[in-house]
Amino acid sequence: MPTIRIATRRSPLALWQAEFVRAELLRHHPDLTVELVPFVTKGDKILDTPLAKIGGKGLFVKELEVAMLEGEADIAVHSMKDVPAEFPEGLKLAVICDRENPTDAFVSNIYNRIDEVPSGAIIGTSSLRRQCQIKALRPDIEIKTLRGNVGTRLQKLDDGDYDAIILATAGLTRLDLNYRIKSEIAPEILLPAAGQGAVGIECRSDDEATLNLLAPLNHKLTAARVRAERALSHALEGGCQVPIGAFAELSPDNQSELRLRGLVGEVDGSRLLRFEHFGSLLEPEKLGIVVAEALKEQGATAIIQALQDI
Numbered sequence: 001m002p003t004i005r006i007a008t009r010r011s012p013l014a015l016w017q018a019e020f021v022r023a024e025l026l027r028h029h030p031d032l033t034v035e036l037v038p039f040v041t042k043g044d045k046i047l048d049t050p051l052a053k054i055g056g057k058g059l060f061v062k063e064l065e066v067a068m069l070e071g072e073a074d075i076a077v078h079s080m081k082d083v084p085a086e087f088p089e090g091l092k093l094a095v096i097c098d099r100e101n102p103t104d105a106f107v108s109n110i111y112n113r114i115d116e117v118p119s120g121a122i123i124g125t126s127s128l129r130r131q132c133q134i135k136a137l138r139p140d141i142e143i144k145t146l147r148g149n150v151g152t153r154l155q156k157l158d159d160g161d162y163d164a165i166i167l168a169t170a171g172l173t174r175l176d177l178n179y180r181i182k183s184e185i186a187p188e189i190l191l192p193a194a195g196q197g198a199v200g201i202e203c204r205s206d207d208e209a210t211l212n213l214l215a216p217l218n219h220k221l222t223a224a225r226v227r228a229e230r231a232l233s234h235a236l237e238g239g240c241q242v243p244i245g246a247f248a249e250l251s252p253d254n255q256s257e258l259r260l261r262g263l264v265g266e267v268d269g270s271r272l273l274r275f276e277h278f279g280s281l282l283e284p285e286k287l288g289i290v291v292a293e294a295l296k297e298q299g300a301t302a303i304i305q306a307l308q309d310i
């Protein structure tokens, strides 16, 4: 049996995800040897600037991709939320694993829910998607930039820099920090980002042996959901750094269909565009494009375009 080398970021969440994939690979192939190869990415180095201002897509993945192309690693494990729509020549998304809770979480040492927070309170997030939806709901509260890995963000909350912060439920759950969640924010209030809560594995497109070893880790329903969400986000030319929400789930009344909800927002929350549609589980990209087109008809392009000029 060969050795599989996993390129990973060094943050506790990235290491958890890489260890999870190592364990899954070993569960399916007990004789395999799996090693972790940790890297520091540009997104990890620049911590004082909101991601939207650093610009460029794939801040957390580039170094890992170079390692695979140069043969220093065989696969890279990513949070699907951070993975750009397109892959460099020679690499592809091999599988998408079963999804953790995709919602966002309200975290505070004082308040239990977003609607309990008083006027003028300071909420920490650097995500434009979270910002625009919170501002639409609560124009009277202030949003302040918050960067760094999950532990750093919680420390900044504990230091008193914020009244509450918003984090992905999945990251907190994976790091056994669920006790910090005061309430989960429903998708009706805060629509998650494309791919949130899902882990994906990238590898060299021509590496048949590795692709075969990875195949049993693919979770079909999650893969369809995330593909619909990513198609929507891609059709609007948005990465993680734009105010776009995209969330797909199995349709409650038809088990062969997905329900996809999309959202584009003005950063100050003054306008939120929403659209939802149902489509076949077998053609998730088509559904993503339908929802993106409907949002464009409502004016999404102008909102996104205006942000590129900041």
Ligand SMILES: NCc1[nH]cc(CCC(=O)O)c1CC(=O)O
Residues within 6 Å of the ligand: 079, 080, 081, 082, 166, 167, 168, 169, 170, 171, 195, 196, 197, 198, 199, 240
């Ligand atoms: N942008 C950073 C990032 N990428 C993935 C997660 C959480 C885990 C996930 O969504 O899979 C986080 C942290 C956060 O948003 O709180």
